[in-house]
Amino acid sequence: MKKNTVVIVGAGSTHTPGIIQSLLQKKEEFPLKKLILFDIDEERMNMVKSIMTQFIEEAYENLEVISTSDYKEAFTDVDFVFAQIRQGGLKMRSCDEKIPLKYGVVGQETCGPGGSISYGIRSIPAVIEIIRQAKKYSPNCWILNYSNPAAVVAEATRREFGNERILNICDMPVAILLSYSKMLGLKDWTELDPEYFGLNHFGWFTALYDKTGKDRLPELRKLILENGMTACSDKHHKDKDWQKTWKQYAEIIKDYPEYLPNSYLQYYLYSSDVVKKMDPSYTRADMVINGREKEMIEEYQKYLANPSEYKSPIQEFTVFGDFIVDAAASIAYNKGYRYLVIVENNGAIPNLPSDVMVEVPAYLRSWGPEAISRKPISTFYKGLIENQAASEKLAVDAYFENSYDKALQAIAINKTIPSTNIAKAILDDFIEANGEYWPRLEKKSY
């Protein structure tokens, strides 16, 4: 079995320990030759490396592990790039969330004007640069990208690279499937084969087949309507704030019982209700800083106090890690696992344009994802998706064309926005907050 050299880009993330755990636990299915950690923030990267070293040494005898912030060292002779960067860090996430809230608009990491447009335009050049460097030093490597906002980033990488050997993925469908499988008394999320259509963080499950071929969606719908959604059991998606999402999830199904939604649809279908529950001075970014971030720093301090005796408590892997390693194994060994991934539509959803990046089930082969096509979708879903896709495409246009007008259109068309004057005010604040992260946007003269 061929062994793999993997580079984790954005290795200083609090999600990296979970990914490393998965790589170690799945060493039979996806053996490592070398593990490379890459981050521009060396201090954070060293934190992660220090607290994980003990596990790596227990799982692999003599695995070469390096950490670097040099492109050549990071990307030479690699098989897989796991890219999970957060351009601007949590500080900029906080701006993306707080600026819209100032105007009574949804302030969310990947949704609405902050998530799609501000973060989108900021992420695009950083992700493109990583991919360019990776392809320069390892032209045959596979890039598994789940840098957010995944929908906007996927559209940008489609335009820049035709998504050649690039797979854009998100863990949210898996996190939801994990809950479903537990609620149905199944052992694991892989026991359900979902039918699903939509965009990233914007889609619907239409069927959930178990291993006997029975569609369990009707049974699950009934369970959720009667008892609510049982919180996900993975470490990441069960914290206090995520519980609110699972509570709201059951509400969506009461109003729209036909299919089971991606939880992110709450931000579009209940925008003003969600805003009422948000605190504009203390958003999710603050919770993450005072939660996961703090825990990681505390662990590092324990390590520093006694490096030779240190035992990391970070043993649980998250769906983030679980999914990305399985996806890589499927590509590396041509397993053809069926997962939800973000691909160019090309007829998979027949009544949507072919050049939209959609999230649908696909078989992951060594030559790439083979998307599964489905029947046309009905008006409600089509209308919502086309609106959201237009907002995302306009954000990518704004970046490539340095266009203020397109950025304004991207925000104004977004379902979370009540008026153009609010869109303008938000855009002007974003321009200031993003500074050098954004290209200089120009107004076209007419």
Ligand code: G6P
């Ligand atoms: C899910 C989504 C990710 C997103 C994350 C945010 O896992 O799929 O795209 O980044 O949630 O979670 P957080 O705990 O940071 O708010």
Ligand code: MN
């Ligand atoms: Mn996601």
